Amino acid sequence: MSQQTSLEDLIPVVNKLQDLVFNTIGLDTLDLPQVVVVGSQSSGKSSVLENIVGRDFLPRGTGIVTRRPLILQLVHVESDSSSVELAEYGEFLHIPGQQFYSFDEIRREIERETARLAGANKGINKLPINLKIFSPHVLNLTLVDLPGVTKVPIGDQPTDIEKQTKELVLEYISKPNSLILAVTPANQDLVNSESLKLARHVDPKSKRTIGVLTKLDLMDRGTNALEILSGNVYPLKLGFIGVVNRSQQDIQDSKSLDDSLSAERLFFESHPAYRSISHKCGTSYLAKMLNQTLMAHIRERLPDIKARLNTLIGQTEQELAAFGKTQDWTEQSQGPLILHLMTKFAGTFVASIDGSSSEISTKELCGGARIYHIFNNIFVASLNDIDPIASLSYQDVLTAIRNSTGPRASLFVPELAFDLLVKPQIRLLEQPAQRCVELVYEELMKICHNCGHQELERFPRLQSRLIDTVSALLNERLGPTSNYVTSLIEIERAYINTNHPDFMGAASAMANVLDESRDRDAKAPPKSIAEAVEELSLSKPAASDDSVSSLDDENSLDHDPAHRDTFLNYFFGSSGSDKEKRSRGRAAGPSISEKQAERLELEASELSQRERLECDLILKLISSYFAIVRETIADQVPKAIMHLLVNFSKEKAQNRLVSDLYKETLFAELLYEDENIVQERKKCQQTLSTYKQAAKVITEVI
Structure with missing residues (x-):
């Protein structure tokens, strides 16, 4: 395949890829090269598109007319001289197989499809309409017509219409593989051009922006746009191209596009300022320049597209593997699964x-x-x-x-x-x-x-x-x-x-209670454990004296085996035992919260000293044992x-x-599968098949 033949086939290749992707996925996941047309309302961008096609086919009216993106594929076909009219027709992606030979009918279908999703008011919708026009009078091109940027909502337009349109425009022109066709009326200061502002935002070096000046014939007498068209005022790598569209009067008078194109050519050739650059002005030059620029852009971007396609194939294969195979297993394979x-x-x-x-x-x-x-x-x-x-x-x-x-x-x-x-x-x-x-x-x-x-x-x-x-x-x-x-x-x-x-034991508990008692009454003389026990005794004085005398000698309890099995020895323990030594070695025993201490102190004021000692001893023992x-x-x-x-x-x-x-x-x-999973797997399989077909298409031209 020669280089020239390859270049001529590049745009049809991209169109084929676009058809594959949109038919299966519904979105341009490959970021395919295309020309995105941007302009404010009444800038003349719809007229530019119709001049390129050579047919009236776009809706017209006041306010926002283009309310959904229109992806327009122009396909050049060789015509048989005996059937020129039959060689020119349009097809919509949403009505596959149906051919529209009337461009008035194409306009009405665009209006119907727009109203179907965007409603009858002036709101916009991001889902594109795909239209393919076959004609011997067009060059291979892929164009995207977007809603005109507006600042002030009119009638029943949404109050945030400016924000909506700008977001939609930025979504398309931000794609690095898209060429930006920024349409600006010549009778407006370039500083105020919304299309150029948006283009500069995503393409600061102006490498992929093409400027189009419309309404050159409506500039004030004695003024011209030669400096702009020459690139001296607002430099763009791809330059500015001037065009003259039909006026509103021409449209009302049903002036044909052929006559309009002839008048445009005559305007540039006879205008004193534009005569020297007339060969680089007009709709015909614009279409040719877009065709050549798009082909060169496609040739430059195809390797990156192929690399992205390989990445998408790998990701989709992984996604499909996660869904598992279809339910084609046998009874023998169900068990292992x-x-x-x-x-x-x-x-x-x-x-x-x-x-x-x-x-x-x-x-x-x-x-x-x-x-x-x-x-x-x-x-x-x-x-x-x-x-x-x-x-x-x-x-x-x-x-x-x-x-x-x-x-x-x-x-x-x-x-x-x-x-x-x-x-x-x-x-x-x-x-x-x-x-x-x-x-x-x-x-x-x-x-x-x-x-x-x-x-x-x-x-x-x-x-x-x-x-x-x-x-x-x-x-x-x-x-x-x-x-x-x-x-x-x-x-x-x-x-x-x-x-x-680890139990505190009564002796240690009593010592602890006595320490607290002395803290309450610093003047009180220290008491031995024996004295504390004497206070707790309920026996007669004589008996108490005997008990005290037996307790005064602490070692007597430690060494007298007869006392080891008594309740006194069992409950209080012997002060000289290992258990008692461990208990006495502790700090102050289990702590009581301040709130609890205050409550007990209040109650204790109504008790005798003996009753309080009894209660404090029991509480200490409870706290010690509870901790264990x-x-x-x-x-x-x-x-x-x-x-x-x-x-x-x-x-x-x-x-x-x-x-x-x-x-x-x-x-x-x-092993019953969720229906959503079945549908997702089917969609994933279709997507993978599409990507593989797209890779095959690209391989044929690279």
């Missing part, structure tokens, strides 16, 4: 928990990280927020002490009172523990619902059944996990282990949840899916 999707779903579920998923969110905690956060932040914080003595008053403690002694008087604060009071407080740990179970369960359910992937989305019924099956497994494990957590609390309440190595249980629960509950709920679900998810869903009777139902 379902098993593959099940395995992938279960694998995603496990990976999300383990933190090994390839699609880990960077916006929020999720999966295993969220479970860790629940255990170590939310759950622990909720446990630490519990004040074990917040609901206890001195009166409650005194009542418990009195009830636990029955009709007898006790020597010391009874152990039963401590048990009665501490057990209800331990139950306070159950609510946050159960809430921890619920939060982990909810996170697992969230993971389950997010395990879908593009391959699985093809089969909505299968995806739904997979989610339902794993959700049912999680729901089954929720009950046993919750019950076990409850049992952990009940176990702690079942046996109050006052021999726990809280620490145990903080450790045991997460372990229980991980074992009974999280790890169990991870290990059993795939087995449950297979046992419940891998059944031949369900295969057909599970």
